Amino acid sequence: MTLADQAASAPGDLGDQVPLLRLRxxxxxxxxxxxxxxVDLDLPPREVTALCGDNGAGKSVLTRCIAGIHQADHGExxxxxxxxxxxxxxxxxxxxxxxxxxxxxxxxNLDIVQNMFLGRERMHRIFLDEDSMERAAxxxxxxxxxxxxxxxRQPVASLSGGQRQAVAVAKAVxxxxxxxxxxxxxxxxxxxxxxxxLDLVRRLKDHGLAVMVITHNLNDxxxxxxxxxxxxxxxxxxxxxxxxFDRQSVVDYMTTGSSDR
Amino acid sequence: xxxxxxxxxxxxxxxxxxxxAAPVDPTAAAxxxxxxxxVAETLGEYLRxxxxxxxxGATGALPVVLGLVVIAVAFEIWTQGLFLSPxxxxxxxxxxxxxxxxxxxxxxxxxxxxxxxxxxxVLAVGAAIAGILVQKPGPDWPWWLAIIVALVCCGVTGAVWxxxxxxxxxPSFVVTLAGLLIMWGVMLVILGNAGAISxxxxxxxxxxxxxxxxxxxxxxxxxxxxxxxxxxxxxxTLWTRDAGRRRRGLVAPPAGLTxxxxxxxxxxxxxxxxxxNVNRGAVTQVVEGVPWVVPIVFVVLLIWVFLxxxxxxxRYVYAIGGNPDAARxxxxxxxxxxxxxxxxxxxxxxxxxxxxxxWQGGTSTNxxxxxxxxxxxxxxxxxxxxxxxxRGKVAQAVLGGLVIGAIYNGLYLQAxxxxxxxxxxGLVLVGAVLIDTLSRRGSLSGSSARI
Numbered sequence: 269m270t271l272a273d274q275a276a277s278a279p280g281d282l283g284d285q286v287p288l289l290r291l292r293x294x295x296x297x298x299x300x301x302x303x304x305x306x307v308d309l310d311l312p313p314r315e316v317t318a319l320c321g322d323n324g325a326g327k328s329v330l331t332r333c334i335a336g337i338h339q340a341d342h343g344e345x346x347x348x349x350x351x352x353x354x355x356x357x358x359x360x361x362x363x364x365x366x367x368x369x370x371x372x373x374x375x376x377n378l379d380i381v382q383n384m385f386l387g388r389e390r391m392h393r394i395f396l397d398e399d400s401m402e403r404a405a406x407x408x409x410x411x412x413x414x415x416x417x418x419x420x421r422q423p424v425a426s427l428s429g430g431q432r433q434a435v436a437v438a439k440a441v442x443x444x445x446x447x448x449x450x451x452x453x454x455x456x457x458x459x460x461x462x463x464x465x466l467d468l469v470r471r472l473k474d475h476g477l478a479v480m481v482i483t484h485n486l487n488d489x490x491x492x493x494x495x496x497x498x499x500x501x502x503x504x505x506x507x508x509x510x511x512x513f514d515r516q517s518v519v520d521y522m523t524t525g526s527s528d529r
Numbered sequence: 530x531x532x533x534x535x536x537x538x539x540x541x542x543x544x545x546x547x548x549x550a551a552p553v554d555p556t557a558a559a560x561x562x563x564x565x566x567x568v569a570e571t572l573g574e575y576l577r578x579x580x581x582x583x584x585x586g587a588t589g590a591l592p593v594v595l596g597l598v599v600i601a602v603a604f605e606i607w608t609q610g611l612f613l614s615p616x617x618x619x620x621x622x623x624x625x626x627x628x629x630x631x632x633x634x635x636x637x638x639x640x641x642x643x644x645x646x647x648x649x650x651v652l653a654v655g656a657a658i659a660g661i662l663v664q665k666p667g668p669d670w671p672w673w674l675a676i677i678v679a680l681v682c683c684g685v686t687g688a689v690w691x692x693x694x695x696x697x698x699x700p701s702f703v704v705t706l707a708g709l710l711i712m713w714g715v716m717l718v719i720l721g722n723a724g725a726i727s728x729x730x731x732x733x734x735x736x737x738x739x740x741x742x743x744x745x746x747x748x749x750x751x752x753x754x755x756x757x758x759x760x761x762x763x764x765x766t767l768w769t770r771d772a773g774r775r776r777r778g779l780v781a782p783p784a785g786l787t788x789x790x791x792x793x794x795x796x797x798x799x800x801x802x803x804x805x806n807v808n809r810g811a812v813t814q815v816v817e818g819v820p821w822v823v824p825i826v827f828v829v830l831l832i833w834v835f836l837x838x839x840x841x842x843x844r845y846v847y848a849i850g851g852n853p854d855a856a857r858x859x860x861x862x863x864x865x866x867x868x869x870x871x872x873x874x875x876x877x878x879x880x881x882x883x884x885x886x887x888w889q890g891g892t893s894t895n896x897x898x899x900x901x902x903x904x905x906x907x908x909x910x911x912x913x914x915x916x917x918x919x920r921g922k923v924a925q926a927v928l929g930g931l932v933i934g935a936i937y938n939g940l941y942l943q944a945x946x947x948x949x950x951x952x953x954x955g956l957v958l959v960g961a962v963l964i965d966t967l968s969r970r971g972s973l974s975g976s977s978a979r980i
Contacts, residue, residue: 378848394840
C-alpha cells in the first residue's frame with residue numbers, strides 16, 4: 269500500500285492533507301498486559317487533537333511511544349509522510365516533537381530563563397550567555413502572549429500553577445518544534461488559570477503548531493479541540509472532527525468503548 | 530505589609546494571574562517569593578520590597594549578619610575590649626579561613642542534596658601529604674608540586690565517593706562516613722610512628738613558603754594598592770554589566786542597588802586592610818599587613834563563584850538539587866555532574882588542609898577531622914545553604930565561617946573549656962538549621978497553596 273492510498277483511506281475529514289504524525293497499528297504490551305492494541309491515529313498540522321480516555325485507557329503509554337520513552341512492539345509511524353523510528357527522546361526532539369508532562373519538569377529553584385534553556389544553554393566561550401538566553405526567552409513568552417509574570421528572572425517556585433504551565437509550554441516550543449503534546453495541562457488548575465492555558469493552546473495552533481492535548485476533562489476538549497480521538501482499554505474506539513461528537517458520545521466512548529449517538 | 534505589596538504590584542504595572550485566581554494570602558506569598566532586586570526599579574522600591582520580605586520570613590543573609598553583630602558585641606563586653614582589637618581580629622580571620630574553605634567544599638555537595646562527612650579527614654590527609662612532601666631529609670619537593678599532589682589526591686577521594694554515590698546509588702551519608710574512617714586511617718598511615726611533622730623551618734624555602742601562606746603578611750602599602758586594583762576592577766565590572774543590562778532592557782537591579790553593592794564591597798575591603806595594617810606585634814617587633822591567606826581564600830571564592838554561577842556545570846548542579854527528574858529529562862548527565870561535585874568538594878577540602886598545615890606550622894595525628902567537618906557543614910548552613918539541595922551560594926560560606934571562627938576565637942580568648950565550645954557551636958548550628966527549615970516550610974506552603 270502506498271502512502272497516497274493510506275491518506276485516501278484515513279478516517280475523519282483529513283481530505284488530501286498529509287498528517288504531521290501518522291500512527292498505524294501501534295501495539296504495546298508490558299508482560300501479559302496489552303496496553304495498546306493496533307492503535308491508528310493521525311495528528312494533522314495546525315490543529316488541536318484531544319486524546320481522551322478513562323484511567324488506564326493507554327493515553328500515557330501512547331504519549332510515551334510518541335515521545336520515544338517506550339518503543340512500540342509493532343506498528344509504524346510516519347512523520348510528514350516519511351516512515352520514522354523514534355528510538356529515544358532525542359529522536360523525538362530532533363523531529364520536532366516536544367512533550368510537556370503533567371509534573372512540568374521545572375526546577376523550582378531556577379528562574380524562568382534558566383528553566384527554559386535547561387540542558388540547551390547558550391554559551392559565550394566557557395561562560396553562559398545570559399543576555400542572549402534572556403532575550404530569546406522573553407521573545408518566546410511574549411509571542412505566546414504570556415505577559416502576567418512579574419519578571420522573567422523570578423524563580424519558578426514563585427509562579428502560579430497556570431504560569432508554570434505556560435513556562436513549560438514556552439520551553440517546549442522554543443526549539444522549532446512542530447508537535448507539542450500536553451499531558452493533562454489543566455488537571456491541577458483553577459478556573460482562571462485553566463482559561464489562560466486553553467488560550468495558550470489556541471495560540472500554539474495560531475503559530476502553526478500541531479497540538480495533542482491528553483485529557484479527560486470534557487470542558488477542555490470541546491473548548492479547544494479541532495479533532496477528538498478516544499481510547500478505551502488500549503484500543504482507539506473513535507476519531508474524527510470535534511463537530512461529530514457531543515459530550516454524551518465522548519463519555520460513552522470513554523466508558524464503554526461505543527456510542528449509539 | 531499588604532500595602533507594600535499593593536504598591537509593588539502597581540509599580541510594575543502588571544496584574545498577576547495568581548492575584549486574580551487565588552485568595553489573598555497565597556498571593557502575598559507569591560509576591561514575596563520574587564527577589565526584590567529583579568523587580569524593583571528604584572533603590573527605595575527595592576528597600577521596601579526587601580523589608581516586606583524580611584518581615585514575612587524570607588530573611589536571606591540577615592540572621593547571619595545580625596548573629597555576627599550580637600556575637601561581636603557580646604564577646605567585646607565579655608573580654609573587656611580584647612575581642613575587637615585589631616590583633617585579635619586578624620587571628621579571627623586566620624582561624625575562620627579553614628572553616629570558610631571547608632564550608633565552600635560542603636556547599637558543592639549540599640547543593641545536590643548530598644553531604645560529605647569525610648571532608649575533615651580529607652583536610653587532614655591533604656595537610657599530611659603536602660607536609661610530608663616538603664620534609665628534608667625526605668622528599669623535599671618544591672612547595673607548589675607538593676600542593677598540587679595533595680590537591681589531586683584529595684580530588685581522587687572525592688571521585689571515589691562521588692562514583693559510589695552517583696553510579697551505584699549508595700547514600701552519600703554512609704559512603705562519606707566510611708570515607709571519614711578510611712581517611713582517618715590513611716592520615717595515621719602517612720604520618721607514621723612519629724605522628725607529627727613540622728614545616729616551620731625558616732631555612733628550607735619550600736617549607737617556609739607554605740608557612741608564610743598564613744603567617745606572612747603583605748606590606749601595608751602593597752595591601753592598599755592591591756585593594757584599590759581589586760575594588761576598581763570589581764566596581765567597573767559590576768557597574769558596566771548592570772548598566773549594560775539596564776540599557777538593553779534586560780532584568781537588572783536598580784542603579785542605586787548596584788552602587789550600594791559596590792559600596793559594601795569597597796567598605797568591607799577597606800575595613801579588612803585597615804584592621805590588618807595596624808601593628809599587632811609586641812613592643813620590639815612590628816607585625817602588620819594583610820596575611821596572604823586572605824587574598825588566597827578570596828581567589829578560591831572567586832573561582833568557585835564563577836564556576837557555580839556562570840558555567841553550565843554550576844547551572845546543572847543547581848538544577849539537580851532543585852529537581853533531579855527535570856534535569857534528567859533535560860538531557861543532563863546526573864552521574865557525571867554529581868561525581869564532579871564530589872571531586873571539587875575533595876579539592877576544596879584539600880585547600881583547607883593546606884591552609885591548616887600553614888596555620889599550625891605542621892600537622893599531627895591530633896587533627897580532629899570529625900569536628901572540623903561538622904564546623905564546615907555548620908559554616909555552610911549558618912551562611913544560608915539548604916541541607917535539602919538547590920539553595921545556597923559559595924559566598925555564604927564566608928559569613929558562616931566567620932560566625933564559627935568568632936565563636937571559636939571568643940571562647941578561646943576567655944579560656945572557656947572545650948566542652949562549652951562544643952556546646953555553643955552546636956547550639957548555633959541547631960539555630961541555623963531551624964531557620965533553614967522554617968523558611969523552607971514557609972516557601973513550600975506558599976507554593977502548594979498557589980498550585
